Amino acid sequence: YTSALTYPKLHYKSALIYDITDSKILYELNPSDERSIASLTKIVTTITALESIEDLQDEVTLTNEMLSKVRWDASIAGLKAGETYTYEDLLYASILPSGADATISLAISTSGSINNFVKKMNNLTDKIGMVNSNFVNVHGLDEKGHYSTAEDIQKLLLYCLKNKKFKEIYTTKEYTLSTGKVVKSTVK
Secondary structure, three states: OOOOOOOOOOOOOOEEEEEOOOOEEEEEEOOOOOEOOHHHHHHHHHHHHHHHOOOOOOEEEOOHHHHOOOOOOOOOOOOOOOOEEEHHHHHHHHHOOOOHHHHHHHHHHHHOOHHHHHHHHHHHHHHHOOOOOEOOOOOOOOOOOOEEOHHHHHHHHHHHOOOHHHHHHHHOOEEEOOOOOEEEOOOO
């Protein structure tokens, strides 16, 4: 039997474990320290896009120009130029396999450019009260000025999980895109 909850000694410098049922913090370690947040960026990207899209079944045909903006070291969903995807497909491809190809396509197709979309991301995070965060890209790879905190990510997730469609996407383990390609969650 286990008499107390013990937290694993992993390689992290900041952490925050929040019990959403009882609305209380169970554990925290340097929750206000600014950190690189990697693919957690895709949470902000996805909710920003989701709030910008009127019809999830509208289609986007990916271009070579869109996909040329995906860095070689980014995680991707394996989307192809010339193929047509629904916005819903792109949202799932953004979260499940953490696809930078999907996030860049969402940014350009909903806002005209990555820079315009990043402005929307920062406006949204300001609205949520994420005062110790700043975003400069949609994929989460390290870049100067791109950071957040464990506290701000908690605020973001609480906000996002109120959105029924976001919660559905975020909690899905596997999804079949309209092209027949299957994307799977990288979170076990």
